[in-house]
Amino acid sequence: MQMTLRWYGSQYDTVTLKQIRQIPGVTGVISTLYGTTPGEVWKTEDILSLKQEIEASGLKLAGIESVNIHDAIKVGTPDRDQYIDNYILTLERLGQADVHLVCYNFMPVFDWTRTELARVRPDGSTVLAYNQAAVDAIHPEDLFASLSASSNGTVLPGWEPERMAHIKELFEMYQDVDEEKLFANLKYFLERIMPTCDKYDINMAIHPDDPAWSVFGLPRIITSKANILRMMQMVDNPHNGVTFCSGSYGTNLENDLPDMIRSLKGRIHFAHVRNLKFNSPTDFEEAAHLSSDGSFDMYEIMLALYDIGFTGPIRPDHGRMIWDEVAMPGYGLYDRALGAAYLNGLWEAIEKQHRKESAS
Numbered sequence: 415m416q417m418t419l420r421w422y423g424s425q426y427d428t429v430t431l432k433q434i435r436q437i438p439g440v441t442g443v444i445s446t447l448y449g450t451t452p453g454e455v456w457k458t459e460d461i462l463s464l465k466q467e468i469e470a471s472g473l474k475l476a477g478i479e480s481v482n483i484h485d486a487i488k489v490g491t492p493d494r495d496q497y498i499d500n501y502i503l504t505l506e507r508l509g510q511a512d513v514h515l516v517c518y519n520f521m522p523v524f525d526w527t528r529t530e531l532a533r534v535r536p537d538g539s540t541v542l543a544y545n546q547a548a549v550d551a552i553h554p555e556d557l558f559a560s561l562s563a564s565s566n567g568t569v570l571p572g573w574e575p576e577r578m579a580h581i582k583e584l585f586e587m588y589q590d591v592d593e594e595k596l597f598a599n600l601k602y603f604l605e606r607i608m609p610t611c612d613k614y615d616i617n618m619a620i621h622p623d624d625p626a627w628s629v630f631g632l633p634r635i636i637t638s639k640a641n642i643l644r645m646m647q648m649v650d651n652p653h654n655g656v657t658f659c660s661g662s663y664g665t666n667l668e669n670d671l672p673d674m675i676r677s678l679k680g681r682i683h684f685a686h687v688r689n690l691k692f693n694s695p696t697d698f699e700e701a702a703h704l705s706s707d708g709s710f711d712m713y714e715i716m717l718a719l720y721d722i723g724f725t726g727p728i729r730p731d732h733g734r735m736i737w738d739e740v741a742m743p744g745y746g747l748y749d750r751a752l753g754a755a756y757l758n759g760l761w762e763a764i765e766k767q768h769r770k771e772s773a774s
């Protein structure tokens with residue numbers, strides 16, 4: 415595996431490439447062109463300048479998170495082919511720039527949903543949290559207002575004000591889209607882009623829906639082992655793969671994370687590894703990465719990745735806000751650096767144990 419950190423670019427991120435470079439074992443970053451909007455064709459010069467800036471710091475651009483999908487593609491409106499053509503052009507330019515990993519999601523309207531961005535934990539750190547009763551009691555527009563008020567002045571990816579200004583129209587667009595239609599539209603999209611992915615060896619890595627169930631009555635499909643295997647089989651190409659995000663699949667306690675990882679051997683192209691602490695099945699908060707701070711066995715998750723021969727980029731995911739850092743919620747430096755060091759430690763132990771066992 416290659417340990418990476420997500421980086422939002424020098425214009426948007428409070429964390430610098432120099433800081434990331436100094437985290438032991440981190441060799442690359444996962445980034446994107448944050449100024450772009452879904453549906454737009456990325457400019458080669460912008461891709462190359464992002465890549466050069468990262469490489470000049472001694473890091474590698476390990477992949478893109480995300481190239482977002484225009485709603486026309488998810489809804490399947492008549493103009494979707496134009497947007498898929500644009501997506502293909504972006505993929506070609508990324509491939510020509512030697513980028514081979516693209517993370518994306520297929521969630522209607524909202525990327526991820528949390529009800530609090532700074533819930534205080536017993537140690538005084540603050541974390542993102544989700545409470546289903548709070549979601550059920552709020553209108554989506556009000557949720558956006560309350561989240562942006564506590565985002566420390568940053569723009570939350572997936573919750574951009576331009577996008578949220580059209581939230582009513584977005585909900586109307588998805589009115590007739592159910593899970594089956596969403597699956598069909600995803601299949602259509604993947605079938606069209608796969609020849610380009612084959613040509614440039616681009617691994618597409620779909621991010622699970624977060625949380626892994628329907629919110630605000632919108633359909634959600636990338637939520638469970640059965641659904642993700644259905645998606646792998648419906649377009650059975652190794653470039654059609656997964657971002658295994660423990661914190662997103664893990665929102666549903668029925669998902670057995672190590673078992674899911676093992677069932678996706680060869681199709682996990684990217685991993686997000688973080689821990690959650692459940693107070694009830696519908697109320698959780700984002701804990702430190704350490705197993706004992708949350709509800710997941712992080713050793714078993716890393717062991718499963720090791721067992722399937724995972725070699726792709728991995729990153730710690732949302733971190734707690736600690737040591738008085740002010741940053742985008744979930745994306746400060748300190749706790750993600752601790753997360754990276756901890757995951758590297760688990761990996762080293764697993765690797766050495768395995769080597770000892772195979773030598774004896």
Ligand SMILES: [Mn+2]
Pocket residue numbers: 621659661662686731
């Ligand atoms: Mn994730």
